[in-house]
Amino acid sequence: KDWNGIDEVVVLRNPKGASVRVSLHGGQVMSWRNDRGEELLFTSSKAMIFKSPKAKAMRGGISVCFPQFGKCGSLEQHGFARNRVWAIDHNPPPPPNPNPNDSTSLGKSFIDLILKPAQEDRPHGFELRLRVSLALDGNLTLISRIRNIKNAKPFSFSFAYHTHLSVSDISEVRIEGLETLDYLDNLCQGERFTEQGDAITFESEVDRVYLSSSQCVAVLDHEKKRTYIMRKQGLPDVVVWNPWEKKSRLMTDFGDEEYKQMLCVDGAAIEKSITLKPGEEWTGRMELAAVPSSFCCDN
Ligand code: BG6
Incomplete structure (x- = not known):
């Protein structure tokens, strides 16, 4: 039970001392620590921690956005x-389609969670499974599997792992791997722009x-001197x-100055929604590593 005595929190540990805390409220990853005990995810000091089963998601960690984004x-x-x-x-x-090279469970500490629809939910015929696993090297992997159960109607959804990374100073952070891509700007009513080719930095x-x-x-x-690597499928x-x-x-639920220590980078399926016919299943996988030096994706 967590400190409010309401929701269960599962703690995963690896032999080197890294850990992950997952709440049954929202299937939310609340903490991810490396083997030196450093917290890698941001959580607001003003976050409201699940005071009742109907509470909203906590401000921080990694939460699952489904079946709608934004x-x-x-x-x-x-x-x-x-x-x-x-x-x-x-x-x-x-x-x-099990991948023989995928060691999702091998040598890892993991927990499987499931969310089934409430009576009033639309779509109704889904099963949402989430595996959260912590590897020996400290990497954190989230795998969601969404199924349209037999005899249900086809349905469509969007999905995101709303991931709050802990950073030292947002002005000193840059993202590589998104250069030259098109993006939808939520600050301009979702208008489409093209990134101009430089790594992304932050000043507003x-x-x-x-x-x-x-x-x-x-x-x-x-x-x-830390780089987060996000790999996704x-x-x-x-x-x-x-x-x-x-x-x-x-x-x-967010401190006035906390934006300096936080950056959300979410692996997501938003522009083209996913449609599942009865019996079909979709998988969305995101793996996070935190490595001590600079790193370039081999894209
Ligand atoms: C981001 C959205 O992912 O989440 C923003 O792009 C939104 O538009 C932000 O404001 C925070 O959302 P929430 O619901 O967690 O406060």
Whole structure:
């Protein structure tokens, strides 16, 4: 039980001392620490930690946005999955096309969670499975499998792993791997622009969906001499968000100055929604590594 005695929190550890905390509330990853005990994910000091089963997602960590991203749809912002209480899946079915080189469970510490629809949910016929795993090298992997159960109607959805990275100083951070891509700018009513070819740096509010990126994106934190590597499959888009000063002041669960220590980089499927016919399954995988020096994606 967590400190409110309401939601269960699962702690994964590897033999070197790295750890991951996952809450059944939202299936949210609340913490990811390396073997030196350093926290790699941002959580706001003002975050409201799940005070009731109906509480909203905590501000920070990694939350699952499903079946909607943002406000584009009839549901609450980023969909309902992050606001629900999930269950532990004790007996998940094997993946449809197992990859012999995929060591998702080998030598790893992992937990399988499942979210099934409530009576009123639309779409109704889904099963959402999430495996969170911590590898021996400290890498964190999230694999979501969404199934349209037999005899249900076809449905479409968007998806994102809303990932709050902890950074030393946003002005010293740059993202590589999104250069020259088209993006939708949420600050300009979703208008489409093309990135001009340089690594992305930050000096004001950013809220963009980069489209059809390669599988690897790197976030370089110059001051901390740390690089986050994101590798993804089934998630063509990348959301980049920092609220900067003015918007930070408007968020009740976010400190006024905390935008300096946070950068959201989300592996996502947004521009082209995913459609599943009855019996079909989709997989979205995101792996995060935090390495001590600068790194270039081999895209
Ligand atoms: C980002 C969106 O991913 O999440 C932003 O692109 C949004 O538009 C931000 O403001 C925070 O959303 P929320 O619902 O977690 O406050």
